[in-house]
Amino acid sequence: MAVDPHLPAPHRVVVLLLAPAVGFDATIPSALFGQAVDVSDHPLYDVVTCGLDEGPVATTTGYGLMPTGGPELLATADTVVVPGTRYPSVRRDGVLSPELAAALARVPSTARIVSICTGAFVLAAAGLFAGRRATTHWRAAADFRAVYPDVDLDEAVLFVDDGRVLSSAGLAAGIDLCLHIIRADHGSAVANDVARYCVVPPWREGGQAQFISAPMPDPGDQGTAATRAWALANLTEPLTVSQLAAHAQMSTRTFNRRFREETGDAPGTWVRKRRIDRARELLERRDLSIDAVATLAGLGSGDNLRHHLRRGIGMSPSAYRRTFTGVG
Structure with a gap:
């Protein structure tokens, strides 16, 4: 992306795709952050995707995603977003694989860390929810508690903002969280413009509890x-x-x-x-x-x-x- 040298560099968002990724979740950051502009139409965010290598990343729904690059992009991040995933070691064993641990070690200590849906399993395995609240898809909550019993999980909310570490509930709740981040970074006017472009409400009432089977x-x-x-x-x-x-x-x-x-x-x-x-x-x-x-x-x-x-x-x-x- 061409950047005007006279303007501050856009905030770099790096989306970490882990196979098998939830394809819907993976598209949310680019769709939302990519539409945020200032009053002069200059982009406020630069969104790139990365995988554990530079090859295509399989999704849960039968197609592959081609990331911008490999894990080295994480070192450039101001914000890292981990979309939903069924990555085996974090979903089943509660640990980071060596290659995932090495990738996350590249993330700057000042970067904001965000999970969408079951991306929360990755943040939990990395110990990022220690002393913090978190959320994930309501359907994955029981599995999450079984693997990470020490995390303060609240599956009734759409998202949790706990400072540097943020997490959203399932699927479309990632939209709510991205709009919240844009609003916190740049105000309601910018977030509302993004919401209008994406034809979604600027905020949704209530929490995830309203969508749980009852x-x-x-x-x-x-x-x-x-x-x-x-x-x-x-x-x-x-x-x-x-x-x-x-x-x-x-x-x-x-x-x-x-x-x-x-x-x-x-x-x-x-x-x-x-x-x-x-x-x-x-x-x-x-x-x-x-x-x-x-x-x-x-x-x-x-x-x-x-x-x-x-x-x-x-x-x-x-x-x-x-x-x-x-x-x-």
Whole structure:
């Protein structure tokens, strides 16, 4: 890729393909990071793929992927992404093969490490989840716990951001994680543009729990999607559980149950998260005071916004704005 010598080098993302790789997972980083550009249309990421050698990498679905190069590319990484894989030593024995260990030893100590789906088995075998939370595909969770019982696994979420090490749930949850990383690196506007190009939502509600096999709801029950849409359009209203249940024309007990089944969160928790999401978007605008952001996000006061933002993402509103706009 031609790089303008007058611009900072794009952030290098190296995707490590391990046979047999999950083909869908392997395409996500290029599709998402490859579409992230600045206001002048300059690419923000340089995405390359590598294998343990330079030959094609078999997938789980009958075709091969030709990587950009071999493991030497890992030494150039700012971020390493390991897509889903059935690589035998990590899936069955809980250890890195010698060639995989040698490849991972090339990764700079400053690089961010990301797994998609069952790529989490690789990070676990490398000891990268020590003292950290992790996630993987819900269907692989029992196998993961059997091989890596000491890892704090949460299969109910779409992704886990634990600082330098991040992991996503299965398949399309890799899209959610890549959008989250782009948003953290460059703000909501860039992430939203990428989401629009890929025709996916900028964020998805709830966690992986909503996709885990469960008994079908009673035929007479109604879903809560319409009420959630209404709540998003009315975040400045009180939005108590009784109000939400009344909008959905359910009893409070039935509404609570259905809401958890569909989103993985209690109604109050979901509303708080959406208000924080709205506040983060508004904070990236320079023309709004902290108190105005709090009011428009339904959080009431600047003090309440500070409390929830620090509790939710560990940052004050001023620090968040400074990070994403350069203005305190």
